[in-house]
Amino acid sequence: MEKIAITGIGVVAPSGIGRRQFWANVKAGRSFVKEITRFDASKYPSHIAGQIDDLEKYSNISERLLKKMDAFSHMALIASELALTDAGIDIKKEDPNLVGIFLGNAIGGWLYAETELRDLYIEGREGVSPYMASAWFPAAPQGQVSIYYGIKGFSKTVVADRASSLQAIGYARKTLSKNKLNMILAGGMEAPVTPYALLCCNTYGGLSEDNAHPQAAYRPFDRKRNGFVIGEGAGIMVLEPQQRAKARGANIWAYVTGYGTTCDGKDRINPDASGKELVRAIEIALSDAKVNKEQIDYISLDGVALTDWDKSEISAIKSVFGKRAEKIPASCPKSAFGNLLGASGALDLIITVLSMEHNLVAPTLNLDDPDLDGLNYVRGQAMEHTINKALVISRGRGGINSVSVIEKGEK
Amino acid sequence: MADTKTKIKGVFVELLKIKPEELKDDLNLSDSIGVDSTEMVEAVIALGKAFSINLNAKDITKFMTINDIEKVISSKISVK
Numbered sequence: 114m115e116k117i118a119i120t121g122i123g124v125v126a127p128s129g130i131g132r133r134q135f136w137a138n139v140k141a142g143r144s145f146v147k148e149i150t151r152f153d154a155s156k157y158p159s160h161i162a163g164q165i166d167d168l169e170k171y172s173n174i175s176e177r178l179l180k181k182m183d184a185f186s187h188m189a190l191i192a193s194e195l196a197l198t199d200a201g202i203d204i205k206k207e208d209p210n211l212v213g214i215f216l217g218n219a220i221g222g223w224l225y226a227e228t229e230l231r232d233l234y235i236e237g238r239e240g241v242s243p244y245m246a247s248a249w250f251p252a253a254p255q256g257q258v259s260i261y262y263g264i265k266g267f268s269k270t271v272v273a274d275r276a277s278s279l280q281a282i283g284y285a286r287k288t289l290s291k292n293k294l295n296m297i298l299a300g301g302m303e304a305p306v307t308p309y310a311l312l313c314c315n316t317y318g319g320l321s322e323d324n325a326h327p328q329a330a331y332r333p334f335d336r337k338r339n340g341f342v343i344g345e346g347a348g349i350m351v352l353e354p355q356q357r358a359k360a361r362g363a364n365i366w367a368y369v370t371g372y373g374t375t376c377d378g379k380d381r382i383n384p385d386a387s388g389k390e391l392v393r394a395i396e397i398a399l400s401d402a403k404v405n406k407e408q409i410d411y412i413s414l415d416g417v418a419l420t421d422w423d424k425s426e427i428s429a430i431k432s433v434f435g436k437r438a439e440k441i442p443a444s445c446p447k448s449a450f451g452n453l454l455g456a457s458g459a460l461d462l463i464i465t466v467l468s469m470e471h472n473l474v475a476p477t478l479n480l481d482d483p484d485l486d487g488l489n490y491v492r493g494q495a496m497e498h499t500i501n502k503a504l505v506i507s508r509g510r511g512g513i514n515s516v517s518v519i520e521k522g523e524k
Numbered sequence: 525m526a527d528t529k530t531k532i533k534g535v536f537v538e539l540l541k542i543k544p545e546e547l548k549d550d551l552n553l554s555d556s557i558g559v560d561s562t563e564m565v566e567a568v569i570a571l572g573k574a575f576s577i578n579l580n581a582k583d584i585t586k587f588m589t590i591n592d593i594e595k596v597i598s599s600k601i602s603v604k
Contacts, residue, residue, distance in 0.1 A: 175541065176541035177540050177541045177542065180541070181562075239569050242566065243562045243563075243565035243566050243569075244562055244566075246562075247562065
């Protein structure tokens with residue numbers, strides 16, 4: 114199977130818009146979790162998040178178009194533009210039938226939806242924007258990106274809770290490897306900092322309620338962990354076959370070489386405590402990449418900061434890597450800006466690629482007292498380390514396990 | 525009549541966030557400024573409110589010009 118290259122990176126995150134600003138903040142371990150200011154969230158049990166306040170500053174999208182879309186589509190458009198620019202691709206010169214879009218998200222465009230539903234009940238049918246039908250649903254960003262660039266190739270939106278975007282990237286790689294398309298915009302976006310979406314996240318019961326200390330609230334694998342913090346944003350990459358990327362002289366950031374996914378099939382919300390299906394997903398991904406587990410030199414952790422999730426994740430890693438798990442640097446840098454739910458896997462993968470590029474592992478924040486032994490956690494500050502082959506783990510509610518293998522690109 | 529046309533144009537300028545000079549009286553809305561069917565749904569509702577008349581999606585389409593729309597609205601106003 115031909116290797117699939119990552120040739121462009123587009124990031125829209127609380128820690129920064131554009132890969133340079135994002136990486137500068139992530140590697141420094143600066144936290145961007147704070148009290149929600151977009152609306153009065155003070156009555157919610159958890160009212161802290163990684164929020165993006167200045168999206169418009171980075172956007173060239175007309176007001177006429179903006180009023181038709183939710184923030185998650187807007188984020189996807191900005192991230193797509195950044196990724197295409199980074200890849201040096203002029204989309205007008207591409208065959209539109211051979212370009213695809215594979216994006217993941219978990220909840221859809223609720224800021225738009227809840228505003229219009231409010232108007233429905235207050236003003237009646239005529240109070241609802243006709244764009245409601247096309248703005249809120251999970252595939253809306255795929256549609257907006259497709260229309261904006263005139264992209265017409267095979268495309269997909271994946272909805273698989275927090276594993277959505279890593280799954281989308283997995284499918285994108287598979288599609289490219291069958292020579293069905295020339296390139297794909299792959300990743301995910303999520304905009305959960307809205308009254309209704311925040312309510313749903315709260316009732317799920319997995320959020321940290323340490324509102325008094327926003328920057329210390331998200332503490333994956335720490336003894337005092339009490340849940341995760343939500344964040345909003347998008348991570349989209351340009352993927353293309355190695356041969357094409359090399360032929361056009363593209364900068365190859367890294368390769369996506371393996372992918373594995375399994376389901377726990379145990380519970381509607383919680384994972385299987387044993388982590389055995391995550392073990393299988395890791396093994397499938399390694400086998401798919403034809404990479405020996407001894408070659409993995411970095412693990413990007415999912416790190417939900419809930420006991421069952423953290424324990425099963427560590428248990429699975431130890432089961433696969435044995436004693437060597439104590440040596441492989443592992444980190445969960447999203448503790449600095451929040452869990453972007455369906456977009457979290459894409460952001461984790463981008464951080465992994467940037468870590469490879471800079472020979473620097475970004476730190477896990479707030480992991481002061483590891484509760485679970487047996488891993489080489491990178492915490493507090495970044496660690497110099499050469500990464501050639503990495504594992505990215507992303508998991509969704511009910512036990513959806515997704516794992517990618519990423520390999521360093523040649524310079 | 526001129527007031528009716530000015531008011532119609534004002535509705536489109538506000539809805540589409542465009543400059544008034546982008547609207548041409550004798551070119552159809554779809555070809556000239558790319559109005560789509562969803563934008564027309566919004567326009568029909570807004571024009572109905574602006575002129576206090578009952579309009580539906582069949583009365584006004586994206587293939588009409590501002591002049592065509594003025595005729596439709598004027599006829600509706602005259603039978604009020």
